[in-house]
Amino acid sequence: MxxxxxxKYGDNxxxxxxxxxxxxxxxxxxxxxxxxxxxxxxxxxVTRVRSGDFVVGGQNFGLGSSREHAPLVLKLNGVxxxxxxxxxxxxxxxxxxxxxxxxxxxxxxxxxGDELEVDLAGGTVTDLTNGARLTFGKxxxxxxxxxxxxxxxxxxxxxxxxxxxx
Amino acid sequence: MTLAEKILAAHAGKDRVxxxxxxxxRADVVMGNDITAPIAINEFRxxxxxxxxxxxxxxxxxxHFVPAKDILSAENAKLLRDFSREQGSxxxxxxxxxxxxxxxxxxxxxxPGDVVAGADSHTCTYGALGAFATGMGSTDIACAMxxxxxxxxxxxxxxxxxxxxxxPWVGGKDLILFTIGQIGVDGAIYSAMEFSGQAIExxxxxSRFTMANMxxxxxxxxxxxxxxxKTLEYVRGRAKRPYTVYQPDGDARYSQVLxxxxxxxxxxxxxxxxxxxxxxxxxxxxxxxxxxxxGSCTNGRLGDLRIAAQVLRGKSVNPNVRCIIIPGSQxxxxxxxxxxxxxxxxxxxxxxxxxxCGPCLGGHMGILAAGERCISTTNRNFVGRMGSPQSxxxxxxxxxxxxxxxxxxxxxxxEVLK
Numbered sequence: 001m002x003x004x005x006x007x008k009y010g011d012n013x014x015x016x017x018x019x020x021x022x023x024x025x026x027x028x029x030x031x032x033x034x035x036x037x038x039x040x041x042x043x044x045x046v047t048r049v050r051s052g053d054f055v056v057g058g059q060n061f062g063l064g065s066s067r068e069h070a071p072l073v074l075k076l077n078g079v080x081x082x083x084x085x086x087x088x089x090x091x092x093x094x095x096x097x098x099x100x101x102x103x104x105x106x107x108x109x110x111x112x113g114d115e116l117e118v119d120l121a122g123g124t125v126t127d128l129t130n131g132a133r134l135t136f137g138k139x140x141x142x143x144x145x146x147x148x149x150x151x152x153x154x155x156x157x158x159x160x161x162x163x164x165x166x
Numbered sequence: 167m168t169l170a171e172k173i174l175a176a177h178a179g180k181d182r183v184x185x186x187x188x189x190x191x192r193a194d195v196v197m198g199n200d201i202t203a204p205i206a207i208n209e210f211r212x213x214x215x216x217x218x219x220x221x222x223x224x225x226x227x228x229x230h231f232v233p234a235k236d237i238l239s240a241e242n243a244k245l246l247r248d249f250s251r252e253q254g255s256x257x258x259x260x261x262x263x264x265x266x267x268x269x270x271x272x273x274x275x276x277x278p279g280d281v282v283a284g285a286d287s288h289t290c291t292y293g294a295l296g297a298f299a300t301g302m303g304s305t306d307i308a309c310a311m312x313x314x315x316x317x318x319x320x321x322x323x324x325x326x327x328x329x330x331x332x333x334p335w336v337g338g339k340d341l342i343l344f345t346i347g348q349i350g351v352d353g354a355i356y357s358a359m360e361f362s363g364q365a366i367e368x369x370x371x372x373s374r375f376t377m378a379n380m381x382x383x384x385x386x387x388x389x390x391x392x393x394x395x396k397t398l399e400y401v402r403g404r405a406k407r408p409y410t411v412y413q414p415d416g417d418a419r420y421s422q423v424l425x426x427x428x429x430x431x432x433x434x435x436x437x438x439x440x441x442x443x444x445x446x447x448x449x450x451x452x453x454x455x456x457x458x459x460x461g462s463c464t465n466g467r468l469g470d471l472r473i474a475a476q477v478l479r480g481k482s483v484n485p486n487v488r489c490i491i492i493p494g495s496q497x498x499x500x501x502x503x504x505x506x507x508x509x510x511x512x513x514x515x516x517x518x519x520x521x522x523c524g525p526c527l528g529g530h531m532g533i534l535a536a537g538e539r540c541i542s543t544t545n546r547n548f549v550g551r552m553g554s555p556q557s558x559x560x561x562x563x564x565x566x567x568x569x570x571x572x573x574x575x576x577x578x579x580x581e582v583l584k
Contacts, residue, residue, distance in 0.1 A: 140188060157212070
C-alpha cells in the first residue's frame with residue numbers, strides 16, 4: 001500500500017512542461033535540476049509537493065521527449081507515483097525503469113488534494129477523501145519485478161540479464 | 167505479420183509475434199546523445215559491466231548542445247567522448263558531427279531490417295529505411311549497451327494509405343502534420359504506423375525520414391516504410407554490413423487502416439502549442455513572425471535545403487525576421503555549399519550554422535524571448551519548447567518556413583514566388 005496526496009493536472013503534460021530543455025546543461029546537478037520540475041505547467045509545484053504525493057494527469061501524460069530527466073525530477077521531488085488516463089510510452093518505460101510506479105486509471109474521479117491509497121499488487125486506487133474506488137490494469141510481471149527491485153539497474157544487477165520470465 | 171511484427175519476430179528469434187506480446191529483442195544499434203547518454207553512462211557504470219556488448223554497434227552523438235554552449239554542456243560532451251574512447255565505440259566529434267538522425271542513415275550505420283534502440287524520442291526516424299527504430303530513456307540504453315538487448319511490447323500496427331499525387335510544394339512534413347492533425351497527439355499511442363500508397367511511392371527518402379521522424383508526435387512507438395527501389399538506391403554505397411529486407415505480409419492484421427486522398431493537400435502548419443493543432447497554410451491566419459528556423463532531425467537534409475533555396479533565391483529575408491538555417495550534417499552542409507545553396511541563403515540574409523539540434527529544444531542558437539513567434543521546420547511546439555514559455559512556435563515544412571521568412575508572416579511559397 002502506498003499513500004499520498006493528489007496533485008492534479010490536465011491532459012497532455014509534455015516532458016517539456018515537466019522539465020524544460022533549457023535546463024539540460026544541469027545534467028550533472030540534480031539538486032538544481034529538480035527545482036525546475038513542472039515549472040512551465042505549475043510554478044508552485046516544487047514548493048508544495050510533499051514526499052509520497054501522487055502526480056495525477058489526464059490523457060497522454062509525459063508525451064514528447066525521451067528525457068529520463070522528466071520522471072527523475074518528479075521522483076527526486078518525492079513523488080510516489082503517477083496516475084493518468086493514458087501515458088506516453090517512453091515516459092512510462094522511463095518511470096518504471098527508475099522504480100516510479102505509473103498507474104493507468106480513470107483520474108476524472110480524483111480531485112486536487114485528495115488523499116489516495118494505492119494497492120500495486122491488487123490493482124486498486126482508493127480516494128480516501130471522496131470514497132471513489134478505481135482499478136487499474138494488471139501491471140505486467142516484468143514491470144512489477146523491475147518496480148520491486150527499485151528499477152531496471154538493480155534488476156539487471158540482480159538477474160544479470162534482462163530476459164523476461166517465460 | 168505487419169512490417170513491424172516481422173522485424174521484431176526476427177530479432178526475438180521467433181517465427182511470429184502478436185501485438186501485446188512482451189519479447190526480448192536483439193538490437194542492431196544502440197544510440198545516445200549528449201542529453202541522454204550522460205545518464206546512460208552513469209547507469210552503465212552501476213551495472214558493474216566493463217565493456218559494451220559490441221563497440222561497433224554503440225553510437226554516441228553529441229549534437230544537442232555542441233559546439234559546447236557552456237561549461238556544463240562541454241562536460242556532457244566530454245563524458246561521451248571519454249566513454250567512447252575507453253570503449254572503442256562509435257563517436258562523432260565536432261567537425262565530423264551531424265544531428266544523430268541525419269548522420270546514422272547517411273553513413274549507413276542504420277540499415278533496412280534493423281532494430282534500433284535510441285535514447286532519443288526521434289529515433290523513430292530510421293523507420294524510413296524499413297527498420298524498427300524506437301526511442302527509449304537513458305536507463306534502457308544503459309542496459310542495452312551492456313546486453314545488446316531490450317524488452318519490448320509488440321505494438322499493434324496502424325496502416326495509413328495516402329492516395330493520389332502530392333501537389334507542388336507539398337512534402338513529407340505536410341503529410342505527417344496533416345496525419346497528426348487527423349489522429350491527434352495520442353492517435354497512435356503505443357502503436358507502430360506503416361505508411362503506404364501512391365503518394366508514398368513517389369516520396370523522396372528525405373521526405374520519408376521527415377515523416378518517420380514525427381510519428382512520436384502522434385504517440386507512436388515506430389513508423390515504418392516498406393523498402394523499395396528508392397530505399398535500396400539510398401542504402402547502396404552506404405551499407406558496410408549485410409542487412410535484411412522485410413516486407414509486410416498480404417494478410418497482415420492491422421488495428422486500423424486509415425486512407426487519405428492527398429491530391430489536393432495544401433502545405434500544413436501546426437499552430438501553438440501542439441503538433442496536432444493543424445491548419446492548411448491558407449487558413450493559418452495573419453501571423454507575423456520574428457524568426458524562421460530551417461533544420462533539425464526533421465527537416466535538416468539536403469532535399470529540405472534545396473526547397474528552402476528555391477524559395478529564397480533572389481529574395482531577401484524580411485527585415486523583421488531572423489532566418490536561421492542549420493544543415494543536419496557536414497555532408498549536407500558540404501553538398502549545399504557545392505550546389506550554391508549556402509550562397510543563396512547568405513545573399514538572402516539568412517544565418518547558416520554548423521550542424522546542431524540548436525534551438526529546436528530550446529538549447530542554443532536561436533532561443534525565443536517572451537512574446538516572440540517562430541516558424542520552424544522542427545518537430546515540437548509545446549509551451550517553452552524553443553525558449554520562453556511566453557513564446558510561440560509554428561511548425562511547417564521548409565517551403566512554408568522559407569516563404570514566411572521572406573514575407574515576415576506565415577504564408578505558403580506561392581505567395582512570395584508569384
